[in-house]
Amino acid sequence: MSAVIFFIAAIGAITGAFGVVMLRNPFYSVLALAFHLVSLAALFLLLRAEFVAAAQVIVYAGAVMVLYVFVVAYVGGGEQLTTRGALRVLGPLFALALAIELCIAMLGAGLKGVNSKGAAFVPGFGAPRSIGQLFLTKFLFPFELASILLLVAAVGAVVLARRRRGLEPDEQFELRVHAPRPAWTGTMAEAGGIRLPVPEEPIASAEPVGTATTGDGAGSPDSEHEGGW
Amino acid sequence: MNIGWYLVVSAIIFCIGAGGVLVRRNPLVILLCLELMLNAANLALVAFARMWGNEDGQIFALIVMVVAAAEVTVGLGLVVAIYRRRLPIDVDELNELQG
Numbered sequence: 001m002s003a004v005i006f007f008i009a010a011i012g013a014i015t016g017a018f019g020v021v022m023l024r025n026p027f028y029s030v031l032a033l034a035f036h037l038v039s040l041a042a043l044f045l046l047l048r049a050e051f052v053a054a055a056q057v058i059v060y061a062g063a064v065m066v067l068y069v070f071v072v073a074y075v076g077g078g079e080q081l082t083t084r085g086a087l088r089v090l091g092p093l094f095a096l097a098l099a100i101e102l103c104i105a106m107l108g109a110g111l112k113g114v115n116s117k118g119a120a121f122v123p124g125f126g127a128p129r130s131i132g133q134l135f136l137t138k139f140l141f142p143f144e145l146a147s148i149l150l151l152v153a154a155v156g157a158v159v160l161a162r163r164r165r166g167l168e169p170d171e172q173f174e175l176r177v178h179a180p181r182p183a184w185t186g187t188m189a190e191a192g193g194i195r196l197p198v199p200e201e202p203i204a205s206a207e208p209v210g211t212a213t214t215g216d217g218a219g220s221p222d223s224e225h226e227g228g229w
Numbered sequence: 230m231n232i233g234w235y236l237v238v239s240a241i242i243f244c245i246g247a248g249g250v251l252v253r254r255n256p257l258v259i260l261l262c263l264e265l266m267l268n269a270a271n272l273a274l275v276a277f278a279r280m281w282g283n284e285d286g287q288i289f290a291l292i293v294m295v296v297a298a299a300e301v302t303v304g305l306g307l308v309v310a311i312y313r314r315r316l317p318i319d320v321d322e323l324n325e326l327q328g
Contacts, residue, residue: 020249021262029258064298125284131287134285139285156306163313
């Protein structure tokens with residue numbers, strides 16, 4: 001019985017992994033990864049890791065996949081498939097060689113434990129009780145370190161992905177440059193000061209962010225962050 | 230099932246992920262392939278924990294999950310920032326840091 005479940009879950013996990021790599025649309029890749037994660041959770045259950053399986057389904061297939069779906073829906077992804085050139089042939093070849101090498105290394109190692117069904121099962125192995133006990137006694141320091149890491153990552157992601165105010169004059173500047181110039185001259189819009197005075201030279205510069213601050217972006221508090229990008 | 234079978238599945242998934250990182254160009258899909266590799270390592274860790282009857286490997290797997298979540302958050306933040314700058318979402322084009 002456990003062999004049947006193992007093969008179903010293993011084939012599901014490998015199929016999902018292939019789907020992530022092969023599918024053109026990134027949205028379908030995300031869905032394939034969710035399928036892969038659920039199959040992997042079944043494998044974890046077979047290995048008596050109940051808590052890890054539950055965390056896999058809830059944290060990965062739940063939270064992280066939702067994050068991916070949101071970003072794919074926001075960015076759009078596009079339909080680019082694979083790299084051009086030599087890497088397109090050499091990449092799969094490298095992966096195949098690595099797989100063969102790993103299988104030889106693990107199955108040919110002659111370790112007795114690898115060819116057994118594992119240690120004798122004691123009740124409570126992998127249950128939330130024992131995992132929590134280990135986390136709060138033996139592995140307290142990694143546990144706290146993980147919480148700090150998550151906090152740093154969350155703050156970093158917000159800082160990276162927030163809407164920068166320094167970009168706004170950039171967009172207006174581009175609109176101004178591409179607008180037909182004679183249509184503005186002599187209109188009421190120019191007299192009313194809507195059209196900002198544009199110096200002639202910033203058009204030639206490749207990065208107009210720093211030079212486009214003639215308007216409302218001059219006093220922007222975020223403008224110093226633009227140097228990092 | 231013998232522990233060796235789980236290790237073989239883990240090796241295959243890791244190699245699929247490694248090949249995907251090499252072949253694909255979209256940074257979103259490259260992040261997904263990194264997830265595949267981390268998950269393969271998780272499977273091997275849990276399999277070894279079962280082999281020894283010791284739960285330390287499962288703790289390690291949980292910590293790997295935390296690190297993967299942090300990596301995904303920062304990576305997706307980078308992708309969103311790239312999209313906001315209207316740069317091409319393609320790792321072959323984003324090579325300005327190349328010396």
